[in-house]
Amino acid sequence: MHFMLRDGWYCQFLEADLKTSLPRTFTFRTAAKIREMHDRFGADKKLEDRQALDYAIETGRGSIWLNLTEEQYIKLK
Secondary structure, X not given: OEEEEOOOEEEEEEOOOOOOEEEEEEEEOXXXXXXXXXXXXXXXXXXXXXXXXXXXXXXXXXXXXXXXXXXXXXXXX
């Protein structure tokens, strides 16, 4: 998931090739939703991963790897 601050937190999902966008996007009002996505679906949950996420949010853009079930992936498609 790639995110950037633009009239809220715009979130875009990419295929594994990191080039192809999935059609579904979200815009969240606060960065708390991005942190929640990381906590619930994040591939890596070490302290340094959380610190990198916090830095990306401070910067206004970044990305995180998500572990989704097949059903969740189909919903994004």
